[in-house]
Amino acid sequence: MVANRLDPWHGAWFHPYSFVDLTVNRAPDEGTPDEGDGFVVDVSFKLAGRVVVPVRAVFTAPEPRTVVMHIVEGEGEGSVVETHATPIGLDAHGRPRTAVVEAVVCASERPGFALARAAAPLMRPLIRTAAGRLWRDDLAYAERRWALRASGRFPG
């Protein structure tokens, strides 16, 4: 899951139903030291049809099993999504199991955000459906990546 979160490019080809116009502006090894460490990603989140929300997000890994995404520009600027992956032992087939806990803090100083909150009951089912699909696809990505790594055929 950590590898998934630190692969921002996958949003474009793996989640085309939710993300459009995804550009990775900077990878951690491309910036100067004062720019900090992390991925800087411009992306538009598809709400419905042609309704998209463009944002700039910065992904960092403050700890080995933690990835944090900060929305630094666009709607919801100041929002944070923090993902923790915790190993919880092996399943009956000897495959590692992982608990993934994600904390989402939405914030905005923008006047439009109050309007967005008023519309939240309408938007919530849409967003929940999109988030559920993202989760299922990302879990499949993580499991495939683990299977490839465990087979020794994949260097990551």
Ligand SMILES: [Fe+2]
């Ligand atoms: Fe994903």
